[in-house]
Amino acid sequence: MKRLVTALAIAWTVIALTAAPASAHTALKSSDPAKGATVEAPSEIVLTYTDAVMLPKVALTDASGKVRSAGAPRAVDDKVVLPVTAPLPAGVYTVGWRVVSADGHPVAGSFRFTVKASESTAGSPPSTGAAPTSAAPSAPAPTAAPADSGGSSGWLWIGLIAAGIAAVAGAVALLRRRSG
Numbered sequence: 188m189k190r191l192v193t194a195l196a197i198a199w200t201v202i203a204l205t206a207a208p209a210s211a212h213t214a215l216k217s218s219d220p221a222k223g224a225t226v227e228a229p230s231e232i233v234l235t236y237t238d239a240v241m242l243p244k245v246a247l248t249d250a251s252g253k254v255r256s257a258g259a260p261r262a263v264d265d266k267v268v269l270p271v272t273a274p275l276p277a278g279v280y281t282v283g284w285r286v287v288s289a290d291g292h293p294v295a296g297s298f299r300f301t302v303k304a305s306e307s308t309a310g311s312p313p314s315t316g317a318a319p320t321s322a323a324p325s326a327p328a329p330t331a332a333p334a335d336s337g338g339s340s341g342w343l344w345i346g347l348i349a350a351g352i353a354a355v356a357g358a359v360a361l362l363r364r365r366s367g
Contacts, residue, residue, distance in 0.1 A: 193358055213238040213288040215296055216265075222298035227305060228275040232256070232282055234267040240286035240294075243267040248281050255280065262286070277304035 219233040220226045232247060240262050247256035247269060257272040267286065280302060285295040 193362060197355070212290065212292055213240055213265075213286065213294055215284070218282070218298065220300040223300065225301040225303050228302050229271055231271055232269040234269075234282075234284055236265045236267070236286065236288075238289055239264045240267060240288060242287045244285045245269040246283045247271060248283070249275075250279050275302045277302050 213236045215234060216237050217235045220229055232245065234243075234245065243260040243262045245256070245260040245267060246254055249255050255271065255273070255275060256269050258270040260267050260269040267284070269282075278301070279299055281297055281299050283295075283297040285293060287293050
């Protein structure tokens with residue numbers, strides 16, 4: 188019995204100390220249109236993340252801050268699609284996004300792309316590339332997400348390590364008491 192308790196305590200401690208912590212925070216993997224790209228006017232914005240996401244909020248704004256998308260974004264697994272129903276005139280556009288990753292942490296960011304003048308809009312002046320001065324009320328805050336915010340997973344690992352040490356100490360104390 189002593190050997191079994193000792194072996195289990197040692198095995199549990201080794202597993203707890205060598206297991207890599209899981210990081211479920213997602214990140215934007217790609218987008219269509221891509222960050223910094225110059226494209227024809229898109230009919231939708233597609234954001235692809237490294238993991239499945241939920242509760243997406245996406246805003247497409249022009250250089251003056253006017254919201255240019257229609258409809259709500261929809262998330263399916265790791266993709267979020269925002270429909271763009273009206274044709275976009277030539278100019279610089281900002282996509283601001285916010286999603287919730289599988290571990291419940293919100294992740295947000297933004298990027299810009301440029302719509303080039305098509306033959307039908309070649310005579311109209313392009314929009315300026317200035318950043319929007321104000322965001323629309325429904326636009327998510329275009330703040331960059333930290334690479335790793337730490338969250339509660341660090342405390343979980345500290346607790347597991349402390350529990351492992353306590354288990355080993357308890358097993359050693361139990362063995363000493365029984366043998367003495």
